[in-house]
Amino acid sequence: MVKQIEQAPKIGMVSLGCPKALVDSERILTKLRSDGYSLSADYAGADVVLVNTCGFLDSAKEESLDAIGDAMAENGRVIVTGCMGNEADLIRSKYPDILAITGAAQYEDVVNAVHDAAPPARGAFIDLVPEGGLKLTPRHYSYLKISEGCNHRCAFCIIPSLRGDLVSRRIDAVLREGEKLLAAGTKELLVISQDTSAYGVDVRHESRQWKGQDVRTHMTDLAAQLGQLRTIDGQQPWVRLHYVYPYPHVDHVIPLMADGLLTPYLDIPFQHAAPSVLKLMKRPANEAKVLQRIHNWRDICPDITIRSTFVVGFPGETEEDFQYLLDWLDEAQLDRVGAFRFEPVEGAAANALPNPVPEEVKEERYARIMEKTAAISAAKLQAKIGRTLQVIIDDIGDADEDGMRGATARSQADAPEIDGNVLLRDVPDHVKIGDFAMVEIEDADEHDLYGVIEG
Structure with missing residues (x-):
């Protein structure tokens, strides 16, 4: 008699918000997969749907509530986690039949809630997890989260109340994860946290053993060690630093970029320039x-x-303050800039400040800063025409009637999802998604480059 294999319960997942939340979702799904669950591509096929919410801005909360509503309407068996988890009363007032609500990075609570809602199936045929865990990004790039929480108390931000103070991961654990991701096919590591420059402050930059040497829990040591790792085919991976506050020790990672050990890219949240x-x-x-x-x-x-x-x-931002910011941007000539209109967020200290800026003034200033930064970006990209740049291939299109394929790639100046692209023509058949390639830049606009692979 043939023994019937037990069917694995299926989990649906909606992940909202920043890359840090995406990493949380990957960790949750990896744990659930190891517990015998499978993934559902749609609501209808899921035994339970997880919604990982964002609560940073009121607009993000609305998006999260809409996503919860969609999941409830399409499936009805929903567990909520993430940054809106601390507003359980609000969520239950709108959706009283939610199965469970947990907070940000509360992995064990989320997994236990799933176990309660849909007990796991176990067996040798289903307890399989890919090397490096489950990923919600393409195979060739991965987010590497080095810490949780933040020690800053910025007036507009509620992250510390959502995720707590800084808690740094052990540096040997971070390096081991980076090594495993590269062994599983990753070509680009994107280092993320709430404050990458503060890594290790909470543990007094303690040292750990890594490959026979003492390595400090410190951003500069971490950057230097990540620069020593290699991809599965022996190449130098791209290592990109995000959320870097401009502390003095940031100066020490710039030579690593000049030497090719780090991607020459810094994501620094300046937020403003007027004192x-x-x-x-x-x-x-x-x-x-x-x-x-x-x-x-x-x-x-x-x-x-x-x-x-x-x-x-x-x-309190005056016209003089805003003009100071525009003049500062002229001087700084930043390569990539994003701007946000201020939104009051429940629990943020900024809500109590006097002299709110009228909405129509916010809109006018937003349009002006975007016009300014687009012009700076366009000039910088124009200067790259005629250069040869290394790119990583993110996507390849279908062949046209002449058999030619186009592709979407990124240079070292472009982080996924937030920066521009390098759009390629006449891509050879041997080029695959995730490959590095050398590209001659032929044209540019305000945000993207256009080119062709050399050779």
Whole structure:
């Protein structure tokens, strides 16, 4: 008699918000897969749907509530986790039949809630997890989260109340995860946290053993060791640093970029430049020294890309403050810039500040900063025409009537999902998604480059 294999319960997942939340979702799904669950591509086929929410802005909360509503309407068996987990009363007031609600990074609670809702099937045929765990990103790039929480108390932010103070992961564990991801096919590691520069502050930068040597729990040591790792085929991986506050020790990673050990890219959340606004935001306000350091970084590593985000319309921001920011951007010449209109967030200290900026003024300032940064970006990209750049292939299109294929790639100046692309023509048949390639740049617009693979 042939023994029937027990059917694995199926889990659906909706992951909202930032890359840090995406890593949380990957960890949850990896644990559930190891517990005998399979994944469902749609609501209808799922025994339980997980919604990993974002609660950073009111608009993000609305998106999360809409996603919960869709999952309830399509499936009805829903577990909510993530940053909105601390607003369980609000969620249950709208959706009283939610099975369970847990907070951000509460992996064990989420898994236990799934076990209660749909007990796992166990067996040798279903307890299989891919090397490196389950991923929600393409095989060739991976997010590497090095810490949780934040020690800053910025007036516009509620992250510490959602995720707590800084808790750094052991450096040997981070390096081991990076090594496993590369062994599983990753070509690009994107280092993320709430504050990458503060890595290890909470553990006094303790040392751990890694491959026979003491390595400090510190951003510079971590960056240097990640630069020593190699891909499965022996290549130098791209290692990209995100959420880097411009502390003095950041200067020490720039030579690693110049030497090719790190991707020459820094994602620095400046948020503003006017000293009075930075003071209201409870942010560091030494913008003159920052400009000098940016110039110094470019002297050491001319190809460095600096991206940042800015908030316009913060309470108390005057026209003079905003013009100061525009002038600062002219001087800083940042490569990639995102901007946000200030939104009050429940629980944020900024809500109590006087002199709110009218919505129509926020819109006008937002349009002006985007026009300014688009012009800077366009000029920088125009200067790359005629150069040969290394790219990584993200997607390849179908062949046209002449048998030619196009592809979407990224240069070292482009992080996935947030920056521009390098759009390629006449891609050879041997080129595959995830490959590195050398590309001649033929044209550019405000955000993207256009080119052809050499040879």
